[in-house]
Amino acid sequence: MAKPIQMPALSPTMKEGKITRWRKQVGDRVSSGEAVAEVETDKSNLEIESYEDGYLIAIQTPEGASAEVGAPIAWIGEKGEKVTTAPPAEKPAPAKPAAPPAPPAPPQAPPASGGGGPEATAVLMPALSPTMVEGKITAWLKQEGDKVSSGEAIAEVETDKSNLQIEAYDEGVLLKIVVPAGSTAKVGAPIGYVGPKGARIPAVGGAPAPSAAPAPAQPAPKEAVVPEPAAPVPPAPQPKPEGRIFASPLARRIAKERGLDLGAIAGSGPSGRIIRRDVEAALKAPVAAPAAKALAPAFGVPLRAGPRPEPRRVELSTMRRVIAQRMAEVKPGVPHFYLTVEIEMDEALKIRDEAKQVESKISVNDIIVKAMAIALRRVPQMNVWFQGDHVLQHDTVDVGIAVALEDGLITPIIRDADQKGLAQISAESRELAERARSRHLRPEEYQGGSITISNLGMYGIDEFGAIINPPQAAILAVGQAAEKVVVRNGQMVIRRMMTATLSVDHRVIDGALGAQYLKELKALLEHPLRLLF
Amino acid sequence: MARRGIRNPFEVHLRERYGAPAMPPTQATPTKDQLLTMYRKMYLVRRFEERAGQQYGLRKIAGFCHLYIGQEAVAVGAVEAARPDDYMIAAYREHGHALARGADAGMVMAELFGRDAGYCKGKGGSMHIIDLEHYFYGGYGIVGGQIPLATGMGWKSKYCNEDRVTLCFFGEAAANQGSFHESLNMASKWKLPVIYICENNRYGMGTAIDRVAAVPEIARRASAYAMRGEQMDGMDVLAVYEAMTDAIDYARKGKGPVLMEALTYRFRGHSMADPATYRQRAEVEEEMKRDPILKLREYLVKKKIAKEEDLTAIDEEVKKEVDEAVAFADASPEPALEEIWRDILVEEGEEDVKPRERVLGKKVESWPETPPPDLKVTWEVEPRQPAKKAG
């Protein structure tokens, strides 16, 4: 059976070698270790040796031809043997044929504007969250012809989670807006072009068209631009000055923990850096209560005369589209089961009332969050994510809070809730909820988490079941704490009872475990002193 | 013996001695078994290195790969003259030394492949084959860097009052390093039992030794340290065996270190990437006529110690062994990624790794012993003399 001599790799960078001379000819006897040919590599001229004893029965790569590393260049076998495993020797095609003629150049796209000047740079729709696939431009902060500098915000975009700004990464002029306000573009698609004045814009045909037809001059959603009360409307579109706040990391951390707005604090460090003492001074100052949001008028819609109107088509917001898609996937994809328990809340409510005495605002929700976290610490098997072929076991306890928005919901997360005091949980959840409503949450503030609470008690709901927020494995749906007649020690008494329903991912958690968790939670809420242990 | 009639590049007489007076030659004569063992080992090294070269070409081996082809007689002759528990250490052209010492060919090849089944878990590669089971301490990549280590190993033998010697191999170019000078000076001053074996293959990478050395006969330098120095024909395994038997005997008796210079030749380039254009083809072809394996083979047949068929049978066995070594190496996985953190520091209570036990599950019988804490140090480097009190 003939064996090949392969083109060896004679240097770490060698890709192919050119045979400059055959030392042996077909029919010659060769022995192992003997040089059979000379080869020119990218580095030097070297010898190729045979590793077999026998006769050179075929030369596949003739002198002057090249072969890639590893390709057979000749065959060694018995005297008179024919090569059967390779192309016949008399067809000495070099292993690497000459490059085929270059394909005809594609027709040049006609320049969209200007002549042969420099090419404009596309501004692409950025991926602003891990789940984002497209974004809707809510407003352009620059108009065509405006100068832009690198790092400057040029447009606002609504993603599935929040409203964010798109920055330019190049200096120049905003030459063209491809995706107008109100339209949506896929991540990575060009939304506009920036470049020196007169730069060439690539043919628009090459760029993906905006996925939705430009909506007729739709104003940006209300929460994106909060109008200052009674202020004259500034000439459109005015970029919001994004002044960076200088603060020491410690000052930032304290401010975040205590729900302070750094923008409202004057820094005393170098260049106005806010340092710890500034934050501490601000904490001592009285906190201004946020203005109560005016309720939309419930009455006053005049009855229409004439024909009943047809339903109107309302385009989905990005967030609504993502929620719709996710919920449709989650419910059938994650096998849910539900466990319901009634919890006597009188003791827990006492804590809330005690807090009021010391002018601390602690809600029932905050107490439940804390109890959920402690219970999770005690039943850690619940603190898992199902990942297909494995389970992620968490050692940190992070509790998500479902916050209703005008057009959807989001679940910001209280990190390490088991280790935080009620005041801190309260401050953080208020601050997170506020920023959720103004759609200013950062992705790391709503991603991950161990478990979520969805509380509809304030709407008078008694009980309900919630859909799990993957990758979490459970969600707690909480109704109102209402006075009910219950029997205690054979007596009918009135107690504030709350119904809580735990939805559980059955792929990873079974009924008994879920029940154990609820039992723990119930005990903690009914005897809230235990939260201290 | 076959020493006569060999062209000597330096025009000095072989086995010429320099420096300290020599012992009378012992005229060691190997037995038939020893002769066949030498033949087998030399051919094993040759075949192994040829395969290593092939596997390098197939990109199974990467990095630097320095082949020992042509120099086999030096390592094999020296190893056969030594005791199995004598320490041995070499530079980076050391696959042959490890194999001559008895290392498992498959595990050496696996090391060249960078695989878990290698002697050093694939962490060392071609330049760092280390096999303590056979008292082979490697495997060093800095020219001349192992020479002080050998001196320290010899120091230990003297310190512990044991009759072990250390064989230290290096190339002629390493003799121009400061480490060579510093080591020989200390070894001779303290009479350490080390045989420094200079394998003079005439070229340090591409530079001929006489272009960069004022005294290219390395053995002559021994006289500068008042130690014994000697040349031997490195293309004749019997000459090496005989000369090394003498030298080892001298060192073992506590008479001090020896500098041996083996005149040899590498048939290949410095490394796999070396075209060796600095040598004339005629020179290489001339030297290849002195192939140490062919020489021993002719000798064995002529002296009727072995028949052609016997030797061919050995060849076939060796070829099979080497083919199996390649297959073994290829079948071994790469080291586990956790290995990246291991063997940087010795952790508290961590045991040393015994490669054949780890890879093949074989009980390793021999392993260099560590001296006990209460060992008796009876040696004095110099006579006791009351130390002057500091002023």
Add this chain to the structure above:
Amino acid sequence: MPELMYREALNQALAEEMERDHRVFLMGEEVGRYNGAFKVSQGLLDRFGSARVVDAPISELGFAGLGTGAAMVGLRPVIEMMTWNFAILAMDQIVNNAAKLRHMSGGQLRCPIVFRGPTGIGGRLSSQHSQSLEAQYAHFPGLKVIFPGTPKDAKGLLKSAIRDENPVIMFEHEKLYSVKGEVPEGEYTIPIGEADVKREGKDVTLITYGRQVHFSLAAAEELAKNGIDAEVVDLRTIRPLDEERILESVKKTNRAVIVEEDWAFCGVGATVVDLIQSKAFDYLDAPVERVTQLPVSISYAANLEAAAEPSVPRIAEAVNKVLYRG
């Protein structure tokens, strides 16, 4: 507790360990009959003989390699460098061999060896004899690096180093040899890898080692007069770094000043700053400051030498900066 000089404490450690383990030997230039260039090995030749207290030729590379070779076959050498400046000649053996033997052999070899000797700005010795080289050795995986600042730490750490199964690089500051300090009586060791809080405080952390421990403590006393309560953390071991102790202190004080005698560029303090910014970022109220030797070669002239060294006023200045004072 009796007061001992730094050199006497080292001498005790050597004598005790050589008594305890006969595999331990001391080799270096002038360690025997001369009794040590800095008198660390005083009296040891008489006590242990010339095979265990060995006067080496001036061959730093050679005897560093000899020690490494002896260590890999089971002895436990202590190799004294007359100063670390000379050990640059031996760096090949220390870095290419001692630090790599365990690794290259895939766990077959170990190298229990101590390389030790004086270092730092010794006083009017000019540039070749005044270098701080600890950062260089600390760079290499496979080596441990210690730099004690007090007699007690010097003795305890040298004993641990001799018993360690790995190569240990020990720096002893030339100007510390005559410094006295309390040394416990009887057997004790100080573990490699543990920093020591030499002074507790709440306002700022001074992280330091070696001779600068004394400068830092002096600066802390000065600062106390102005109502600043400084904590002084003595690293004692440079590699492995005691991350826990450093972070604990910085999280408490929210400010750090690193005081070191080596050069700032790629110096030990750079690694400490990196640790703090990556693991205690949210605790910092000010950027970390460093007080180091100026980026120059040390001059013979007294004024130039003094100006290049860290000093109490420079430490105080850095502390004021991180406290936003003045």
